[in-house]
Amino acid sequence: EKGGYDYFMLKEIAEQPKAVADTLLGRIDGSGSLTLDEVRIPPGVLREIDKVVIIACGTAFHAGLIAKYAIEHWTRLPCEVELASEFRYRDPILDAQTLVIAISQSGETMDTLMALRHAREQGSKVLAICNTNGSTIPRESDAVLYTHAGPEVAVASTKAFLTQLVACYLVALYLGQVRGTKWGDEIRAVIRDLSSISGAVDEVLGTMEPVRELARTLATKKTVLFLGRHVGYPVALEGALKLKELAYMHAEGFAAGELKHGPIALIEEDMPVVVVVPSPRGRSVLHDKIVSNIQEIRARGARTIVIAEEGDEAVVPYADHLVRVPATPTLLQPLVATVPLQVFACELATARGNEVDQPRNLAKSVTVE
């Protein structure tokens, strides 16, 4: 049932192009309009929403962090993202004008379930983004947008994450469509690129051998740091989480701009630092800033592992290892930039002799608070 792969995780990483395509299937029509008929929250209600709050745990929380950038940019609605385990204990401000999005692969995560119950008690509408048909979280929500990743067996979430991102982009675009915000050429281009993103994920998968080789050489390292900016920041957090849970290594993700506020003190000779570089097109200020960040850490001895778009030549002089990903609009880059980090963590876990599909101390679905 592992389809010829040694681990479910490898199989699930390889299934990502199809999972992404399946999640998009039937949801964007030929003219580039979104048809999310399954979202049973009436358009009239969505037009009245004045805030979006996303609740989730772990990898699903990272998908939520990325969704915030898309929702705020495409709809101009304020969006908060909160760890479900923290949410209801801080007396959050919720009302009938708040749309709460609960993201969960399993649909059974107790922290997320308790947070969504709290939101509904305050009168908010809850939309679940879930991978498991008929599970508790979608059953208790006002509406559900299913991700069509297929069953995910490995404890470390991979294809569920990519499809959660796709579902979040769809919801953000749908909110924009319903509310008539910013429906211009930029959105049309994003919809076009989203429709072909599965091919880009496939392309990344075809170039992963050097990443595997690199991972094997780092098996005795103690710490790996991950840096990103903008949507690359949650990607960095996700890369670090994967490494912790699979390789049992100390790993941390930082917003690259925070380096000089403390974390740069961690850098020592030959410490691997993975940097997720945003596209040099469009938001070039961001790009220039991260190139200086790479220079700064390299000057302090870091071994830089740079994930950058094809054709980005500015990073070449400062990259000890360069991983290329296809060009995408900035907001969609997590769909391609996360894949090398999954492969990296999986290979490091294998090199360290760890159980890839069943990491120690972890369960696939966390049904206790």
Ligand code: M6R
């Ligand atoms: O089933 P859920 O999406 O609600 O699970 C949330 C987290 O427990 C989950 O993403 C966890 O962080 C994964 N093991 C990460 O790979």
